[in-house]
Amino acid sequence: MATTASSANSVPLSRPSGLLGRILGLIPGLLLLTAVGFAGKLIEQSIARYTKAHHITFPNIEYVLWAIVIGLIIANTVGIPRVFQAGVATYEFWLKAGIVLLGSRFLLGDVLHLGGISLLLVAVALTLSLTFMHLLGRAFGLRPKLTSLLAIGSAICGVSAIIAAKPAIDADDEDASYAIAAILALGAISLFTFPLIGHSLHLSDKAYGLWAGLAVDNTAEATAAGALYSDAAGKVAVLAKTSRNALIGFVVLAYALFWASRGQAEAIQNKAAFLWRKFPKFVLGFLLISLLATLTFFTKPQLTSLANLSRWAFLLTFAGVGLRTNLRELGKQGWRPFAVGAIGEAFIALLTLGLVYGANRFLHL
Amino acid sequence: MAEVQPRSRGLTLDGYAVLLALVLALLVRFNLIPAVKW
Numbered sequence: 001m002a003t004t005a006s007s008a009n010s011v012p013l014s015r016p017s018g019l020l021g022r023i024l025g026l027i028p029g030l031l032l033l034t035a036v037g038f039a040g041k042l043i044e045q046s047i048a049r050y051t052k053a054h055h056i057t058f059p060n061i062e063y064v065l066w067a068i069v070i071g072l073i074i075a076n077t078v079g080i081p082r083v084f085q086a087g088v089a090t091y092e093f094w095l096k097a098g099i100v101l102l103g104s105r106f107l108l109g110d111v112l113h114l115g116g117i118s119l120l121l122v123a124v125a126l127t128l129s130l131t132f133m134h135l136l137g138r139a140f141g142l143r144p145k146l147t148s149l150l151a152i153g154s155a156i157c158g159v160s161a162i163i164a165a166k167p168a169i170d171a172d173d174e175d176a177s178y179a180i181a182a183i184l185a186l187g188a189i190s191l192f193t194f195p196l197i198g199h200s201l202h203l204s205d206k207a208y209g210l211w212a213g214l215a216v217d218n219t220a221e222a223t224a225a226g227a228l229y230s231d232a233a234g235k236v237a238v239l240a241k242t243s244r245n246a247l248i249g250f251v252v253l254a255y256a257l258f259w260a261s262r263g264q265a266e267a268i269q270n271k272a273a274f275l276w277r278k279f280p281k282f283v284l285g286f287l288l289i290s291l292l293a294t295l296t297f298f299t300k301p302q303l304t305s306l307a308n309l310s311r312w313a314f315l316l317t318f319a320g321v322g323l324r325t326n327l328r329e330l331g332k333q334g335w336r337p338f339a340v341g342a343i344g345e346a347f348i349a350l351l352t353l354g355l356v357y358g359a360n361r362f363l364h365l
Numbered sequence: 366m367a368e369v370q371p372r373s374r375g376l377t378l379d380g381y382a383v384l385l386a387l388v389l390a391l392l393v394r395f396n397l398i399p400a401v402k403w
Contacts, residue, residue: 096382101389285383289390298394305393305401312401 022086029087030316033094036074036323037315040067064227064318068191071322080323091320095220096282098313102238103289104298104306111239111290114210117363118243121214121355126251128351129155133344140340145171145264148255149179150337154344156244156251158183158217164248164278168256170265182341187221188325190345194225198233201353207360209233213240214352217345220321223314242283249278 040063051058074080080088103111130151137147149171153162159180166176194216198208209226212233216222219241226237253274259265268274293303376384392398 093378093382096379097386097389100383100386104390281377281379282382285386289386292390298390301400302393305398306390308401308403309389309393311403 026087026090029084030090031087032080032084032323033088033091033316033319036070036319037063037067039070040064040319041315062228063315064224065191067315067318068224068322071319072188072325072327073322075323075325076327088320088323091220091317091324094313094316094320095223096285098310098317099219099223099238099242100282100285100289101306101310101313102235103286104293104303104310105235106239106290106293108287108290108294111287114206114236114239115243117359118210118213118240119247121210121352121359122244122247125214125348125352125355126155126247129344129348130251132347133340136340136344140336142336142340143172143175145169145259146175146178146337147340148259149175150182150341150344152251152255153179153183154186154217154341154348156248158187158219158221160219160245160280161248161252165252165255168252168265168268168274168278169259178337179341182337183217184325185327185338186341186345187216187218188327190216190349191221191225191228191321194349195228198229203356204360205230205232206236207356209236210240210359211349211353211356213237213242214244214356215345215349216241219245220317224318224321227314227318242286245280246283248280249275252278 043066044061044063047058048060050056133151133154134147137144137150142150148169149162149165152165153159162176162179162183165171194208194212198211203211208229209232212225212229213222213236216225216237222237222241223234227234253268253271256265256268256274260267289306292298298306389398393401
């Protein structure tokens with residue numbers, strides 16, 4: 001799973017030869033994503049309709065959870081046949097398109113306010129969590145580069161950060177696969193635990209969204225964990241996670257320089273070009289759409305249409321999250337990277353929860 | 366595990382996602398597609 005997820009990122013979409021063939025090859029998987037996502041939506045609507053008609057009090061379970069669960073069941077029982085795999089791997093593409101479109105639901109002032117708070121909290125959390133992960137990795141006797149990858153993955157932004165860091169610090173394929181598997185397994189666990197903890201602590205939508213965006217590693221899982229709580233929390237989670245993603249280049253650069261200084265990675269010649277290469281460009285798209293919405297470029301009904309387009313894109317993403325999680329493969333990776341990741345994640349979750357409480361009190365979210 | 370290869374030309378996954386979102390935003394803005402329902 002980790003392998004194909006990463007190769008989805010590295011596929012040069014611009015290759016002209018066989019472009020039509022490649023696009024046609026995506027169709028079965030795209031249809032599967034749509035079917036799974038739509039099934040989740042239908043289940044949510046059917047339950048809501050049934051409980052309303054029969055005057056039954058039942059908590060609303062969002063389509064997000066149904067789509068992920070259906071995907072998980074398919075992936076871990078019958079599996080995903082090869083013909084569907086390329087299309088299913090596009091879930092990250094839909095996630096990024098959905099995030100850019102979601103920019104229409106934010107005024108730029110809100111983005112700067114909440115994004116600024118997020119960046120501040122991310123900087124504090126990042127410093128503490130990177131230090132903690134390295135101490136933990138040493139205590140468990142993990143290889144230093146595997147510890148670096150786990151630290152980057154859990155402190156910054158999951159799989160994308162690991163993929164970005166791997167060539168920069170010249171890490172082994174095996175280490176990267178371990179780190180990705182551990183981060184994905186922990187992401188799947190956080191999907192189910194975060195909303196439960198949030199509800200039991202009676203967190204507001206804003207506080208919960210900020211927490212999910214700061215603590216859950218992968219952007220897809222952070223978006224889903226936010227959306228599972230409420231629509232408003234999902235929106236804030238995406239913003240907080242996007243702020244965190246924006247820092248990926250700086251962290252990877254720092255690690256690359258560290259390993260290069262030890263003669264265990266290539267020296268970086270042009271740091272500005274390196275930062276630009278690692279910067280997630282969809283953040284710029286998100287800011288652009290947010291700026292256009294702030295300048296009233298769109299009417300109110302048009303903003304509703306854009307928000308709905310973003311929801312449809314996320315529907316495909318959530319289906320993909322379930323379909324790409326292979327629990328058997330995750331189990332094969334050994335317990336030590338997983339244990340370091342799990343302890344680190346628990347630490348980061350507690351740390352960011354404390355930071356969110358502090359921000360709620362002193363910075364007025 | 367496949368590596369992310371630096372490319373001298375062509376859009377990345379992020380670039381295509383941004384492009385698609387911007388095209389959709391323009392289609393909505395100029396009413397070239399019907400209102401999108403959820």
